[in-house]
Amino acid sequence: MSSPVAIVTGASSGIGLAITMHLLSRGFRVVMADVNAADGTRISAELGESTKFIQTNVAVYADQAVLFREAFKWGGNRLDFLAANAGIDDRQSLYEEDSEESEDGTPKELSLLTLRVNLDAVFQGIWLFKHYVRKNAIPGGKIVITSSAAGFYPMSSNPQYTASKHGLIGLTRAAGLHQPLISENITVNCICPTFVHTNLCPPHIRDKFPQEHVTPMSTVLKAVDLFLDSSASGETVELSLGQLHYRKVPPYLDDNTRWLGQEAAKLWEEGYEQPPQLKEQAV
Structure with a gap:
C-alpha cells in the first residue's frame, strides 16, 4: 500500500514547516504549498523526494485548484490529509485615517486580503479536498485547520485576523459536525494556538516576548497527532503552553x-x- 499523502499550506516556515517535517517522520508524502517560491523550492529539495513544492497563493482559487489536482496526481491518485495552515495578519488597519480618497471623495476600499487568505481560502481548500478524497481507493480524509486563540478572544490590534480566526472555528463546528461528511469519512478539526514563534510576529517583538508565554511547537504537533489518530470531527482545541484544551460549543441559552x-x-x-x-x- 502506498504512503499517505498530505497537503500543507503555508509550508515554507513556522507551523506549516513543522507540520511538514512531522508528517514526513510519520511516513507521509507531503505536498508543500506556499507563496514563497524561493524558500519552498529550497526546503523541499533539502527534505527529499517525499516532498513536492507547488507555489500557491491560497487566496487565488485557480492556484489552489492546480495545487490539489497536482497533489492528487503526484500521490498516485491519493490524498489523505490537509493542513489548512496558511495565514497572514492584517494588511491594512481598520483604524487608520482615511488618507487616500477616490475621485468622489469617499475612502478607497479597505483591503480584506487577510480574510481571503485566512478564511475564504480554507473554504475553497475544503471544497477541493472533498472532491479528491472521494476518489481515493478508500474514500475519506482528514482536515486540520490552523485557527488561533484569537478565535476565542478579541485581538483588537488585528480585527481582520480576529474575525477570520473566529470564522474558522465556526466553519469547523458547522462542517465538522455535518453528518453526511462524517459518513463519508471526511473529518474537519481545528487547532487554536496561543503565541507560537512564527514569521507572523516581527523579529523585534518576538525577541522581547516573555518565554514563559510562548507555546512550543511540540504542543502544535501533539494536537495534529490527536486528530490524525482519531475519528473525531468538529472539534476545536486551544493550545496553551504544553496543554491541549478542548473548547466545546457554548451551551444553548x-x-x-x-x-x-x-x-x-x-x-x-x-x-x-x-x-x-x-x-x-x-x-
Whole structure:
C-alpha cells in the first residue's frame, strides 16, 4: 500500500514547516504549498523526494485548484490529509485615517486580503479536498485547520485576523459536525494556538516576548497527532503552553435557541431544496 499523502499550506516556515517535517517522520508524502517560491523550492529539495513544492497563493482559487489536482496526481491518485495552515495578519488597519480618497471623495476600499487568505481560502481548500478524497481507493480524509486563540478572544490590534480566526472555528463546528461528511469519512478539526514563534510576529517583538508565554511547537504537533489518530470531527482545541484544551460549543441559552440550533435544521434542509413546482418546470 502506498504512503499517505498530505497537503500543507503555508509550508515554507513556522507551523506549516513543522507540520511538514512531522508528517514526513510519520511516513507521509507531503505536498508543500506556499507563496514563497524561493524558500519552498529550497526546503523541499533539502527534505527529499517525499516532498513536492507547488507555489500557491491560497487566496487565488485557480492556484489552489492546480495545487490539489497536482497533489492528487503526484500521490498516485491519493490524498489523505490537509493542513489548512496558511495565514497572514492584517494588511491594512481598520483604524487608520482615511488618507487616500477616490475621485468622489469617499475612502478607497479597505483591503480584506487577510480574510481571503485566512478564511475564504480554507473554504475553497475544503471544497477541493472533498472532491479528491472521494476518489481515493478508500474514500475519506482528514482536515486540520490552523485557527488561533484569537478565535476565542478579541485581538483588537488585528480585527481582520480576529474575525477570520473566529470564522474558522465556526466553519469547523458547522462542517465538522455535518453528518453526511462524517459518513463519508471526511473529518474537519481545528487547532487554536496561543503565541507560537512564527514569521507572523516581527523579529523585534518576538525577541522581547516573555518565554514563559510562548507555546512550543511540540504542543502544535501533539494536537495534529490527536486528530490524525482519531475519528473525531468538529472539534476545536486551544493550545496553551504544553496543554491541549478542548473548547466545546457554548451551551444553548434556552429551549428556544436549542430548538433553533437543533430541530430547525430539518426546516433549513427543506428550505434549501428546490421547490416541487420549480422541479416540474425544470423537467
